Amino acid sequence: MAAMLSMSAGFAEEWLPLPANSPVPDDNPQTATRIELGKQLFFDPRFSSTGTVSCNSCHNLMSGGDDSRATSIGVHGLAGPRNAPTVWNAAFHSVQFWDGRAASLEEQAKGPVVAQVEMGMRSLDDAISRVRRIPGYVDQFRQIFGGDNPVSVDNAARAVAAFERTLITPGSAYDRYVMGDKTAMSEQQQRGMKRFNALGCTGCHRPPAFTGPWLPGGFFVTFPFHDSPYVAKYKLRDDMGREAVTGKPEDRHKYRVPTLRNVALTAPYFHNGGVATLNEAVQVMAASQLGIKLDTGESADIVAFLNTLTGPFPEIALPRLPPTPGESVIPVN
């Protein structure tokens, strides 16, 4: 049961704990076999041009679901323009990517495979033709999806999305606190929580996932909204944001509001990963979105609160990737 806290100037009407399950679309049920196939595909580097990059390379499930880097590196050492968003709790976002250009996890999963600075395949057809050469995958696709063309790009994306919907972290210190365990958060963390709400952070980062609200078309906010010295220092306006997707000037510098779940594990911060620490990121947000400057104690309290949104992480067994005995699907030359 979620606690109702009285907050004079706040926005969070209800401090909800993260649900035990994430939203699931009707056309992609969470079956055990689908999840297991998706897990194998998620960890398999053979669907990158060089055989070196998997989903997990930039969305590392052994840590914060990202890559500890400012911007990600894909095949051939190429760096992309943006910071890898965490895959943990991505299922609670109504749209995917920083600019919200994918409406679902299924749609998102196809992007990096053919991005030339990520997995670098020439086409999704090339990628799925590698899958078709691996008997252990073909068997699973047949059994799970059936039909005339079970080994398809859409079905691969469905499997990966099903696996990603299991990558959620209910039961954090915050969750336990709002469910009634008043020992789960320290005094400082509780102070930070109240401050986070009183300042208006919850206006965009709403419980339980501390994302924007779930809207079919996505919920987008201009960042940075206010001018500050941070804009130049961290090059915060070099990226056009959602305008590059829609072509509309009113979408300039607009971004989907990212979840703050596990934010302490996803440094460095923001769309370009330009800000090294969480404490500095909190200061940048206060200046850029609220037009205020926090004193040291205030930002420390908020950082302490944000740390209550970390984990716990489900145990995951390393998958066995189905083999092609006696040969490799990666070309020798």
Place this chain on the structure above:
Amino acid sequence: MAAMLSMSAGFAEEWLPLPANSPVPDDNPQTATRIELGKQLFFDPRFSSTGTVSCNSCHNLMSGGDDSRATSIGVHGLAGPRNAPTVWNAAFHSVQFWDGRAASLEEQAKGPVVAQVEMGMRSLDDAISRVRRIPGYVDQFRQIFGGDNPVSVDNAARAVAAFERTLITPGSAYDRYVMGDKTAMSEQQQRGMKRFNALGCTGCHRPPAFTGPWLPGGFFVTFPFHDSPYVAKYKLRDDMGREAVTGKPEDRHKYRVPTLRNVALTAPYFHNGGVATLNEAVQVMAASQLGIKLDTGESADIVAFLNTLTGPFPEIALPRLPPTPGESVIPVN
């Protein structure tokens, strides 16, 4: 109990199954905490210059303990000169690397961290200074190793080696067969086994690990020994082999004999990864080392036998990599 098989022209005096445990040096005992630490380090990409390459990147435990590539790719998209040897059963090799330049797994573990085409750190000191910034590692090193300087390069290498000594695959079809289960191998596989021995393959690839014999200085063989069209076709003599380590002309084109355990999962083949399929690799070995040509049926039988040396693989839980909340050890710029 190992089966004694009568072999008229063979070398394998005894068809030994792989032991349940690998050899362990006196100064690095296999404790649970040491193995667990080594596993975290093995999977942690933060000890490469870019934060993108871990031991597991090229020695993937989800598959054949290698990377499905001809030669490996490290940081900045740089390719090394040699094929990644499998880490599965590496503990049964008396020396490490293709040229045997490391006398132990401990010594081997340090090499790739500072190889500029692999993990690309400037020095081992740089790498260990990153480890020292991660509290969850510091605690483990202290508890496991104690002393004045617990977080050291040598101790990190010990932990990784301890983990690697658990990466063994007893219980394959071959192992079950020689331990008495006569249904574990097909007729063709049994035929291939006899042929493998009768041809003399066991002279170098000896049971139980199908490596060279365990010699303190290593066991090295010239490859290719005989001339054949394969030498030019696959550039088999472009690499100087062990001569590059010792400077001695008599070590030219000499290599440590690699294990054939799981060889069906480690295509492409040889020190330069130039040969795409296991069947072709068997033909190349027959020509290069025995000076003979196998007919199609003979090589197919041997390939069938080699497939009995695959797996089974231990279940491994994905490690949690200790965090640095609110910051990353990878520099932003």
